[in-house]
Each structure stands twice: as C-alpha cells, then as structure tokens.
Amino acid sequence: MLEFTVGPVAHGGHCVGRVGDDRADDPTGRVVFVRHALPGERVRAVVTEDAGGSYCRADAVAVLEASPDRVEPPCSWAGPGGCGGCDFQHATPEAQRRLKTAVLREQLARLAAPAAPLSTVPFDAVEVEELPGGPLGWRTRVRLAVDDAGVPGLRAHRSHDVCEIGDCPLVPGGALAEVLERRFRPGSEVDVTVHDDGAARVGSGATAHAAGRTWELSAGTFWQVHPALPDTLAAVVGEWADVPAGGVAWDLYGGVGLLASVLAGQAGPDGTVLVVESAPSAVADGAAALADLPQVEFVQGRAEREIARLRPDPDVVVTDPPRTGLGRAAVRALTGRGPQRVVHVACDPAALGRDLALFAEYGYRVAGLRAFDAFPMTHHLEAVALLERVG
Incomplete structure (x- = not known):
C-alpha cells in the first residue's frame, strides 16, 4: 500500500x-x-x-x-478493480474537461513545438468544449466482451478480464441491461447499437442523421458514438474547408462520407470530391447515401496508399485517421500534392501533436484548433485542426 x-x-x-x-x-x-x-x-x-x-x-x-x-461516481462498476471503460467518473464534468484540456495543451507543447512558431493559434488557449446532451446516456454503440461462461461485460483496465456489469450509465436509458442478461458464445465480442426508439440490438445496422442527410448503416459500419459529434464535425469542416466552387476535395479515411457531403456542397456539381475508405461496408453505405451527389466518388482502399494515385490534385483535404494518426509517410505524401488547406480530425492528443509537427516540417501552419468532449467520463476527446500552406 x-x-x-x-x-x-x-x-x-x-x-x-x-x-x-x-x-x-x-x-x-x-x-x-x-x-x-x-x-x-x-x-x-x-x-x-x-x-x-x-x-x-x-x-x-x-x-x-x-x-x-x-464526486461520487454514478456507476458502481467504475471503481478500482472494476470496469476499465471510464477514467473520470469521480470528477465533475467541468473538472473532466479541465483535465482533458491540460493533457491536450501539454501534449501540444511537448510534441507540436515545431509547429508553434508558424501557428496563428496559441496552443495554450485551446479548450475542450462541452457537447450537448450531458455526461451520461450519450453512447449509442458499445462492444461487449464475453467471458468463458458466456456472460457479456466490459473489460477491466489494461486487461483481458471481463467485468460482469448490470448496466452502463453511458448508454441511453438503461438500454444495455436487457442485453447483459443474455448469454453469448464464450470468448466472443458483441456489438450493440442503441436505436432511435431506445432499443438496444445486437449485430444490427442503424439509421443515422447528420449534416441534413440520412445514412442507412450496415452492421459494423463506423459512425461516431456521441450523437452530437457528427453534426459538430460537419459544422467545423463547413466553416474551415472553404472548397472553391468547381474545386477538388479529398476526404481521407472518410467512412460513409459524412464530411464529404459538406465538401460536395461547397464544390458544387462541377467539383470533385474523392472519398477514400478501406471498409467495404462503409463504402457501400456511403455511396448509397450520397447517390444524389454525382461529384462524390468513393475509392475503396487504405488512404496512405491511395494518396499517390488520386487524381486530380486537391484544393482541400479532410483527414480523419485512426487513433495512431497520419504519420510521416502519409503527411509527406499528402503535402506533396499541394492542398491549400487540410482539415485534420484527431482523437488522440499525442498523435495530434506529432502530426502537427510533421505538417509544420512540410510547410503548413496551424490556423485553427478546436477540441470537444465527445467521450464524457473517459480520458478521450476529439480535436480538429486547420492547416494552411505557407507561401
């Protein structure tokens, strides 16, 4: 002790x-x-x-x-030795955002230092912003682990052990409780989606609404788990991308084309929007949802490999890579195509800091930076940076 x-x-x-x-x-x-x-x-x-x-x-x-x-944690399974899904249930929501802001600023100061002299945004001024809906009941998708007895639950922190739980307050309206009473194949994982009617369904597709459009999502197709985040990201991209009419935009790691739909509205019918996504289900769902936008084309493949093959060169690029970030090879290839602006979405502060430093090395400055508390009660956040080419 x-x-x-x-x-x-x-x-x-x-x-x-x-x-x-x-x-x-x-x-x-x-x-x-x-x-x-x-x-x-x-x-x-x-x-x-x-x-x-x-x-x-x-x-x-x-x-x-x-x-x-x-404060007293709202979930009895969130304490020491219990479920590892939440990190900050013992802090007020305001304090949680202050903690995330401190981490974000520290990571930027340490890792993005090469970008700081070029930046028009002081890194120590960024704040993690609250999203609508409150700290509980926001999670619309959950992946459960199943133990050797077929009992579903959530994993302990830094462990493969499965914690048996009775509910999860991050999921709307106790919808998960009924699923947790069921038994599944030992050692498997169970994807649960909470639908608009409040029902939790296992291995189910979903209907999603954002940016003034509707997506019919197949089971397993990625969509942001916080219901307010898709519209928030679409609004930021709409403000920062500024695709010229008739211009070219790329949406890398584009999923079902949520952000591409915003880019398409700016580029107009004479423009070109290329969406690069590796998941076949996302490509199929996105192509169906955006079938009325002929300027949008989906390219199935890994974005870091497709950058060199995409034509024509972009005016604007939106990137939303995995948690590990873009990395040097992708940043070098992307900046080599000469976009005027890059709107970069990141879900890890350290990866964001590393990528901003790389963009600076290749001649881009930070012209905008926002962060959102898209995962209350956890240490995770979502950030968006606007990069502009210098000169």
Missing part, C-alpha cells in the same frame, strides 16, 4: 505521483501512474502493475484529502 499526494493529470486517464523509500513525497522518488485520483489529493493506493522499473501503476483505494472536484 502506497500513500502520497497526487500530482498532475497525464495522458491516458491517470495522474502522476511520486513515492520514495523513506518518505511519501520524495520529489526524486519513483513515479506512480495512479487511477481513480485527482490532482492535489492525498491517497492510499494499491499497486496494480510493477515491472520493477522507474514507475509502477496503481489504483487509489482511499482518499485521505479529497479534491473539491471529486
């Missing part, structure tokens, strides 16, 4: 503390990544992982001096 005062929040849903051999608050002591704590609190913690190096991981199991931001 460790006792120490908790330090700042860190990327990954934990805070950082230090403990020494002889006294609890030795600033030269060993680093502890502690969950279920808040900055400034004094806690007792149980070590959960220790490989014997310069740090260990721990869960706070007793709070000796509580932060004024601490």
